[in-house]
Amino acid sequence: MFSSPVSLLLAFTAVAAVMHRVGVWLTLRFARSAAGLDEPAGELPGLTLLKPIKGDEEQLADNLRSFFEQQYPGPLQLVFCATEAGDPGMAVARAVAAEYPEADVSFVHSRDDFGLNPKVSNMHGGLLAARHDLVLQSDANVRIEPGYLRGVVAELLASDAALLGSLVVGVGERSLGAQLENTQLTAFTLPGVCTARELANIQCVLGKAMLFRRSELERIGGLARVKDVLAEDYVLAQVFEAEGRKVVVSPRTVQNINVDTPLERFFARHSRWLKMRAVVSIPGHVADLGSNPFPLSLLAWALSGFDGRLLLVALLVALHKAHCDAQLMRGVRGKSLGLAQLWVSPLRDLSLAALWLYSTLSRSTDWRGRRFLLGPGSVLIPNDGPLAVRLRRRLRLIRG
Numbered sequence: 408m409f410s411s412p413v414s415l416l417l418a419f420t421a422v423a424a425v426m427h428r429v430g431v432w433l434t435l436r437f438a439r440s441a442a443g444l445d446e447p448a449g450e451l452p453g454l455t456l457l458k459p460i461k462g463d464e465e466q467l468a469d470n471l472r473s474f475f476e477q478q479y480p481g482p483l484q485l486v487f488c489a490t491e492a493g494d495p496g497m498a499v500a501r502a503v504a505a506e507y508p509e510a511d512v513s514f515v516h517s518r519d520d521f522g523l524n525p526k527v528s529n530m531h532g533g534l535l536a537a538r539h540d541l542v543l544q545s546d547a548n549v550r551i552e553p554g555y556l557r558g559v560v561a562e563l564l565a566s567d568a569a570l571l572g573s574l575v576v577g578v579g580e581r582s583l584g585a586q587l588e589n590t591q592l593t594a595f596t597l598p599g600v601c602t603a604r605e606l607a608n609i610q611c612v613l614g615k616a617m618l619f620r621r622s623e624l625e626r627i628g629g630l631a632r633v634k635d636v637l638a639e640d641y642v643l644a645q646v647f648e649a650e651g652r653k654v655v656v657s658p659r660t661v662q663n664i665n666v667d668t669p670l671e672r673f674f675a676r677h678s679r680w681l682k683m684r685a686v687v688s689i690p691g692h693v694a695d696l697g698s699n700p701f702p703l704s705l706l707a708w709a710l711s712g713f714d715g716r717l718l719l720v721a722l723l724v725a726l727h728k729a730h731c732d733a734q735l736m737r738g739v740r741g742k743s744l745g746l747a748q749l750w751v752s753p754l755r756d757l758s759l760a761a762l763w764l765y766s767t768l769s770r771s772t773d774w775r776g777r778r779f780l781l782g783p784g785s786v787l788i789p790n791d792g793p794l795a796v797r798l799r800r801r802l803r804l805i806r807g
Contacts, residue, residue, distance in 0.1 A: 522634025
């Protein structure tokens with residue numbers, strides 16, 4: 408009925424649709440398991456909250472208050488750190504801290520030259536001020552529910568893990584960029600994390616919220632092991648597992664707040680993320696495209712000479728995918744984008760397909776005012792050095 412390339416693309420579309428549906432089911436099952444976790448009784452060990460600050464994030468004050476208002480049954484220290492003395496986010500952190508005079512709070516001016524990864528440099532400075540062995544590092548645009556801290560600490564202790572990650576959902580969208588961002592986080596990244604965990608026993612820890620033992624981190628070489636890589640969270644988990652230490656992902660969620668995210672920030676962030684994905688895991692990079700059925704169905708339609716039957720197939724695929732995304736978002740964060748915004752899902756799918764192709768061909772990235780090339784394992788290579796020249800030559804040879 409159809410040519411071989413079209414038939415092959417239709418088969419890939421069917422496989423991608425099934426993969427996505429399985430990912431949705433695995434994610435909902437895993438996230439709902441959080442309701443069955445036992446609440447800890449009695450006092451818990453001391454905990455340091457490490458909060459790297461970079462600028463005045465959206466709704467930053469409310470994000471920070473969610474950490475101050477935790478009822479943690481043990482000593483709790485909050486450490487805010489920034490690499491710029493006049494960082495406006497630190498002024499917000501100081502103002503919020505003044506609302507809680509009984510809290511144990513430290514403010515740290517971190518060095519910016521510890522490594523090429525600016526976030527890791529910032530974390531390193533803050534970690535020097537930590538007084539407890541247990542440390543939860545979380546980004547400034549993250550908000551947590553009451554009881555989150557005692558829950559994840561009890562989970563880490565019960566599992567005897569060295570590193571624990573959490574599920575990340577995007578919330579708060581008003582702009583189109585924020586809608587795309589939150590759909591990407593909740594309906595794409597989240598199923599990827601859960602599918603890897605459930606089917607391949609791969610623990611994908613996201614740096615939005617990581618709980619670890621400082622003593623265990625120092626035993627494997629400290630943050631120096633990840634100071635010059637972009638994917639510090641992924642590499643850190645790999646290093647822990649290579650050293651025989653346990654890494655787990657908790658079904659408890661944290662909220663990544665995206666309200667008025669501009670479109671250019673969405674595209675810049677996810678082109679960088681997909682390039683990082685391509686250099687840390689080629690199978691994972693291929694699987695990203697293989698779980699995105701709508702662009703594959705459109706390509707089949709185009710190769711068929713724009714057969715009307717395949718346009719109908721593509722529209723049905725888009726509708727099914729949008730329904731699955733809405734179901735997943737409603738299940739893990741309590742709210743989908745709504746019927747009037749179902750078009751955001753296919754728009755995100757097409758955007759990510761274009762970014763996927765771009766990230767397959769490019770290894771350069773702009774990050775916080777500097778330009779880097781990405782080497783194997785997401786190693787950061789300054790774009791003006793001899794290593795960058797050799798990598799560019801190698802990429803040109805690969806492309807022919």
